[in-house]
Amino acid sequence: MRIVKRGLVAVLATATVLGVPAPATASPAAPAAVTETPQSTQEDKARALARLGVLPEEPMLRLPDKDFVILLWRRATGAEVRGSAELAFSGSVAECTHFVKYGLHEAHARDQRNELRDEAIARAARQLRAKAATVIGITAEPELLIRGNRDFIHALYGRATGKRVKEAAFVAFGRPDEEQRKFLETGIFTAHASDQQEAIDADKELTEAQRVKLADRNAIGRAFAVVGVVATDTMRDLAHDHVIREIVKHAKKDTDVLVSASAALLSPASADWKAFVDTGIHQANTRDENRVVEQQKQQNRRAVEAIVTKADQTGVQPYLAMMARRALVGGDLAIHRFLRAGQYDALLQSLRTTRRGQEYHYVDEANGVTIAARDANGVPGSENRMTWKFVPGLAEQGSCYSMEAPARPGYYLRAIDGDDVAFAPSDGTKGFHDDATWCVEKVPGGVMLRSYAHKAAYFQEYEGRLRFGGFRAFHYEEAMGRAASTWAVDPPHPNTVSAIMLRWNNDDALKASIGNPAGDEVADGPYTRYRPFERGRVYWTYMFGAKAVHQPLLDAYLRVGAAQSSVYGPPRDDDQTSADGKGKYNVFSAGGSVYYHPDAGGAFVLYGGIKHYWDGLGGLNSFLRYPASDEHAGPGRLRRSKFQGGWIDFDPVTGTAQAYANP
Structure with a gap:
């Protein structure tokens, strides 16, 4: 126990010096699979200073992000900017970086709208720390009060004279933030009271009065x-x-x-x-x-x-929306972490082509900027390929964005002379900002990205290259130009895992319904892949992407040969819920279907002439309702399928069918 305590004292001794802004220290090493947030660029810092009306000077721009946040806090006058800066400074280095790049601009906008959010939170944190200092007779400097709870408790540990307060601070220093808050709220009062009472008890010369x-x-x-x-x-x-x-x-x-x-x-x-x-x-x-x-x-x-x-x-931030929803489900701590840093880490997306013949090709920075097909199996370690950070537009925000390389801060996709799109570092000029800003237009099947600098030109692919221009700039038909300018916005890192796992990793509803992987991914013919899960399979094709078939529909699908069946083929969509809310069905790419209802005795296949005739009667809305058997041999040469309300006989020779109601 003694050795442990000495080690902790060493940690305390090297923590931030009281009341003096210390240089930003390196964060603990992250797991190998996690990429640390790169520090902000000098251009990011210059833009932050400009937002506050401060003329940037070279020494300012060289400051580490944590020190730079203190500089911004000192220069800012807006309540929200100051409050947001305090919260960033009391957090991690990554939180400071996010504040410099994005948070300051958002807080400044709230100041302009007179909308207070972070200011109230920061003020409450300052007041809590001030009370804790006051109870042991310490007058805390303003820059001490904006430090995180851990650093502030270290300060109290260094200045306190009472044995019990120092012991309690020593314990709280290494505890989670919630326990540190409790120490500042009540623990230090209790510990100080103990110190005071022990001092009274130790003085033997005092009378009882x-x-x-x-x-x-x-x-x-x-x-x-x-x-x-x-x-x-x-x-x-x-x-x-x-x-x-x-x-x-x-x-x-x-x-x-x-x-x-x-x-x-x-x-x-x-x-x-x-x-x-x-x-x-x-x-x-x-x-x-x-x-x-x-x-x-x-x-x-x-x-x-x-x-x-x-x-x-x-239209271009589905990953941000998904991670925000996960935070809401995750509870208060997950929400807090998402607001402080997670929301800025979730600005990542990938851009996928939608034009026929170029499906599942992504904008890739490798070998310049090209359109590249993702690896069918995925390539671990290729996180930064085919992934872009959609940040507020350098020239205009609102519905306009700039696409920044996550591993190379300050490098953006920009329009250049002629009609090419290049990947280049920002030079801080208005011309670059205009060329690197793209405005979103939502269209069926995805989004179009219109150049801010060239109002009638769109971000598009042509012969494997990225170009910008009008819909007829590279194509004879406008429809082809529109297709080449329409992009699907996919989750980030599409090349690191298979398309099936990319969807499963990023679709919480699918993950909940189908369960965890139950086997390896399998190539099912030259154009189809599938992976088994606890409650079904997910199939993938270039044509339709990753689609789920759940049990018990999967059992019936497998009975007829699944994706290799000439009358079924791979799924073109996920399973669907019937209008009654109880039944499930899936209509496959070759026309065959599988239906399930709990009152029909299971899941059954339906295809060919019988399905065509049943559809003509109204399908599920007809008197027959759900299938109650697979197709099987009937009297003579007839084929028969039973339904909840009757049956259909089909003559494969004449191609005629007849429906019968149950007696």
Whole structure:
């Protein structure tokens, strides 16, 4: 135990120095599969300073991101920008980078709209830390109050004189943030009270009356600390009702501390006044802190819900919308992490061609900028290929974006002289910003990206290259030009795994319904692949992509040869739910179908002449309703399928069919 403690003391000793902005330190090494967020570029820093109206100087632009955030905080005047900077600085280096690149601009926009969000959260965090410092007689500098809880607790550990406070701070330093918050909220008060009482008990020369008086003075000092006041000797000698009156003067409006103090004053009993000073004010403060935390959680949830709505509307950020939904399902901590950093890591997408003959080719930075087919099996380690970060447009935001390489910050896809699209580093000029900005137009089957600099030109593919131009610039027919300019926005990293696993990894509804993989991926002929899962299979073809067939439909599909069947072929869509909400079905690419209803006795196939005749009668809406058997031999040369409401006989020689109702 002694060795462990010395090790922790060494960690404490190397933490941030109190009250002095320390250089940004490296984050702990991430797992090999995770790519650390690259630091912001000098252009990012210059844009952030320009947003605040500050002329950039070379030494400023060379600062590490964490130090640069402090610089922005000092120069900013907007409440939201300052609050957002405080939250970033109290977090990780990655959070500081995201603030420089995106968060400052978003906070500035909120300041312009007079919409406060981060300012309130940052103010509550400062007040919590200020109270904790006040109770042990420390006046905390403004730059100390904006540090994260861990660094702030280290500061308290260094300045505190009480043994119990230092021990409690020592423990809290290495605990999760929620426990660190509890230490600042109540733990330090309890520990300080223990230090004070132990000091009284250790003084053998005190009379009992003196011990009682000292304990009371200490309790008064702790009560004043709740409202951020360092009690003087004169204040500690006040009668309890006068102490409460002073607390009412300093308590913030709309707090339980103020309400409870006012209520205590109404009591004629001095015992009630003492009880409030000793314990009541601390209980009220805990209720206030809990309410603040709950309000922050609700505000965070609303902010993530707003991100979902906006991302859905953009047409180019489905991955951001999906990760936001995952955060909402994941709970308060997941929501907090998503807001602080995750939302900026989820700006990644890939662009897939939709033109016939070029399906499942992606915009790829390898060998210049080309259109490349993804590897059918996936290539682990190729995360940065075929993936782009859709960031707010360098020239104009709103519905316009710039496509940045995630592993090469500051490199963007831009229109260049002539009609080519190039991959190049920003030179910070307006011309580059205009050329690297693309405005989204939603169309059936995907999106079109119109050049901001060349209003009638669209981002498109032609003969494996990226070009920009009008719909007839490279094609004889406008329809072909439109097809070449229409892009499907897919999840990031499409080349790292197979198309089946790419969909499964990024489709939470599919993952929940079909379960985990139950076997390896299989090549089913030259053009089809499938992978078994716990509750079905996912098939993939170039023509239709990755589509799911769940049990029990899969059992019936396999009975007729599945994707290799000439009357079924691979699925062209996922399973569908019938209008009654109980049945399931799938119509396959060669025309055959499989239907299931719990009252029909299972899943059954339907194809050929019998299916055609049943469709003509109204299908599920006819008196026959759902199939109740596979097609089988009937009387003589007839083929028969049974249904819930009757049967159909089909003559393969004459091609005629007849339906019969059950007796």
